[in-house]
Amino acid sequence: MAAVRVWSKPARAVLAVAGAGLAACTLAFLAALFLHVAPENSVSREYRAQLNAVVYPEFEQNWQLFAPDPLQREVTVSARVQTVADDGRVTTRDWHPLSAQDLAAVRHDPAPSHLDQNLLRRAWDLYASTHPDGDGPSPAGSRGRIAEQYLKRIALQRIGRAGERVLQVQLRVDTATLAPPAWSQEQVDTSVHSRELPWWPVQDEDWRGLE
Template sequence: MSAVRVWSKPARVVLVVAGVGLGACVLAFLGALFLHVAPANSVSKQYRAQVDWVVYPEFEQNWKLFAPDPLQRNVAVDARVQTVGPDGTVVTGEWRGLSAEDWAAIRHDPAPSHLDQNLLRRAWDFYESTHGEGDAQAAPGSRGQLAERYLERIALQRTGTGGGRVIQVQLRATVTAVAPPAWSREQVDTAPHVRELPWWPVQDADREGLS
């Protein structure tokens, strides 16, 4: 490389100011990221607003995949629809295994699609995180309501209409704990637990764009 350049005084001022400014920004940014991923502590509680301002919405950090413990349960989501035929008879369709279809699609695919691996799985996580154990309808305008509409539309898209006009849709989730390894002496209840959601009424507008 060439000899070290000799800077004029104004240039030195610019360089020092830029260096200090950049350094301060980098430190503040990395500090905010650190406080965000660290367990809640005295400092992160004190500066929560500032940390959130930096991290959300574009610098989120989701690195707790498989931590503190890996997921140890399989959730199978099924859906069914109630349709009304041209003659006015109401028909309740069969349960359709939406997760089971995802799993079949993932089998022996070296690069599974987000459509099969993430879409329904994470939609259900979203629903659970906003509803807890209960299935009462979420308040209008809440995140919970968004989760309900999302799941409803996933179910409608996957189940089709069966020829009639869909008036209601219902989901259920079967949660099964993963049995401990064969070489472990641990006992775990692996009986499936079924969680049946209420029927949700369907308007034509709910189907928009799903074809």
């Protein structure tokens, strides 16, 4: 007959304190998530900084409690570069599918990377929000300039130098509204709308930290 383990009083006390601590931390975490997605109230306004520190970036929610707003568009980002060889020959490379690269990394992965899921999407959301009227040059020091640099560096990191000096980079975004389910009577335009950004010159500073 196997001996029955008898925990000492100090051991039982440690286990009880540890269990209570884990339960308290779990409840506090769930409460922070609830306040983050719940409609704004006096508590969430008072502790907004603390709630954001808990939620971002690992546990970000793309919806609000009682008002879900899932993504209903498919956004595909591609990029290409123009390079110059040692003999002075300039070449425009083919489009590099940035979004497809992320999708391939996420598909069939039970624990996909947060970067693969959100880095490129959030970069484009930032750019679109700061350039609602077109893709002209942004005032120096504005959030629009930061958004441009962010997108540019993502594209350069994904494509690389390709063995030649990169002169400039261009991005293209194809957007299509997802078709409603077969049982829905909703009529939507599912055609693809393309938006080509201007060519952005590439300087040595743009590669800092990418290689």
